[in-house]
Amino acid sequence: MVKHHPPADFLTEYAAGVLPMAQSACVAAHLSYCQRCRHIVERLEDIGGAHFEQLDPQPVGDSMLDRVLARLDDPEPLRYARSEASDDRLPGLLDRLINGDYADLAWKRVTQSLSISYLKTGDLEHEFALYRIAEGGKIPEHTHGGSEMTLVLSGGFSDESGEYHPGDFIVREGWDKHTPVALEGEECICLAVLDAPLRFTRLRHRWLNPLIKLNAG
Amino acid sequence: MVEKTTQSAAPPAQNSGKWNVPTGRRTDEWSQALVSVGESQDRAAFTRFFRHFAPLIKAFALSGSSLSATHADELVQEVMLKVWQKAGGFNPEKAAASTWVYTIARNCRTDMFRRLQKFDTPLASDDFELESEEEESFIVLHTRRGSERVRELMGELPPDQAQILAKVYMEGKSHSEAAAELDLPLGTVKSRVRLAIQKLQALMEA
Numbered sequence: 001m002v003k004h005h006p007p008a009d010f011l012t013e014y015a016a017g018v019l020p021m022a023q024s025a026c027v028a029a030h031l032s033y034c035q036r037c038r039h040i041v042e043r044l045e046d047i048g049g050a051h052f053e054q055l056d057p058q059p060v061g062d063s064m065l066d067r068v069l070a071r072l073d074d075p076e077p078l079r080y081a082r083s084e085a086s087d088d089r090l091p092g093l094l095d096r097l098i099n100g101d102y103a104d105l106a107w108k109r110v111t112q113s114l115s116i117s118y119l120k121t122g123d124l125e126h127e128f129a130l131y132r133i134a135e136g137g138k139i140p141e142h143t144h145g146g147s148e149m150t151l152v153l154s155g156g157f158s159d160e161s162g163e164y165h166p167g168d169f170i171v172r173e174g175w176d177k178h179t180p181v182a183l184e185g186e187e188c189i190c191l192a193v194l195d196a197p198l199r200f201t202r203l204r205h206r207w208l209n210p211l212i213k214l215n216a217g
Numbered sequence: 218m219v220e221k222t223t224q225s226a227a228p229p230a231q232n233s234g235k236w237n238v239p240t241g242r243r244t245d246e247w248s249q250a251l252v253s254v255g256e257s258q259d260r261a262a263f264t265r266f267f268r269h270f271a272p273l274i275k276a277f278a279l280s281g282s283s284l285s286a287t288h289a290d291e292l293v294q295e296v297m298l299k300v301w302q303k304a305g306g307f308n309p310e311k312a313a314a315s316t317w318v319y320t321i322a323r324n325c326r327t328d329m330f331r332r333l334q335k336f337d338t339p340l341a342s343d344d345f346e347l348e349s350e351e352e353e354s355f356i357v358l359h360t361r362r363g364s365e366r367v368r369e370l371m372g373e374l375p376p377d378q379a380q381i382l383a384k385v386y387m388e389g390k391s392h393s394e395a396a397a398e399l400d401l402p403l404g405t406v407k408s409r410v411r412l413a414i415q416k417l418q419a420l421m422e423a
């Protein structure tokens with residue numbers, strides 16, 4: 001049972017299609033776990049539908065109708081099919097980004113209990129990464145400037161404010177300090193989306209977070 | 218299945234004070250047309266649908282004036298082709314036809330922006346669609362009532378809240394972009410959106 005949800009701001013921007021790609025993907029992944037938020041998003045999309053039907057119609061010529069009618073029998077573009085190795089429990093869109101098994105990804109070992117794998121979404125303003133935390137493993141206390149979205153994919157973790165399980169969505173803003181610890185019994189895999197401050201974007205593939213610096217000593 | 222013979226599509230409402238409630242006759246006609254397209258590839262129904270919705274899609278493409286007229290026309294064609302291809306997945310019990318078209322137009326517009334910006338991504342908006350699952354009928358009923366109430370609510374919002382929702386939804390502006398354009402603090406924009414959404418939630422729970 002999912003207990004932690006994206007704030008209404010994010011769901012509204014998601015329904016309006018204005019969230020940046022990486023954040024949007026994280027919210028969409030949450031929706032695949034959470035019926036409550038799916039229903040909220042449907043209502044938020046109705047706001048779009050209600051505005052849409054009230055727009056001032058702009059003239060469209062019959063020549064365009066003819067062009068569209070002429071293309072109706074064109075073959076539909078191929079839809080992506082899940083890869084054989086994929087984990088059924090994984091949201092489809094993450095499955096597409098991971099394209100196989102967790103084990104096949106390039107993992108960077110950050111501490112004894114934490115490895116990170118960066119996934120490419122094309123969004124240059126946000127890091128989109130999987131965190132793999134050994135059972136009971138700690139992430140050293142860290143802070144960073146921007147916002148951070150986390151979605152638990154498997155296992156779970158706890159921090160000062162609660163315990164989180166698969167599907168739970170956590171947002172932190174600004175300079176909140178927190179020290180997540182993976183639950184015992186199973187390794188924890190989370191999706192984390194971080195603002196990549198502009199000054200770091202050129203070094204995007206090196207995560208210049210205090211955590212890394214601390215670890216690199 | 219009921220064959221629609223009437224061609225007398227009412228002209229789209231110009232009066233922005235009037236919000237359509239999907240139980241209204243006119244909206245049901247569009248749901249019915251979509252079902253005919255999905256079930257029997259009904260070109261006449263598609264043509265009626267096109268004549269009504271293509272001008273709205275074009276208006277959507279041009280709002281926020283971020284797409285050229287050429288790109289707006291391209292978007293209209295893309296969206297209408299998707300309408301044809303996806304009509305089989307439309308469930309009139311679950312969504313209003315206009316909301317369904319809106320979500321397709323929204324996704325196509327996002328993809329077009331990304332293409333124009335040479336945004337290099339392995340994902341398309343279609344990847345964000347969730348695999349549909351069977352819903353309990355009481356939830357579907359809840360869904361329809363909710364959809365009607367959202368439209369009722371839109372007519373009752375104070376203008377400052379309505380203006381921001383229009384910017385975000387129709388012009389595709391993020392909260393911070395809307396704040397910059399309206400020369401308002403981001404916190405004000407967020408709280409107006411939040412107030413509107415709270416009313417919506419209160420209505421849905423009532």
Ligand SMILES: [Zn+2]
Nearest residue numbers: 005034036037
């Ligand atoms: Zn949720």
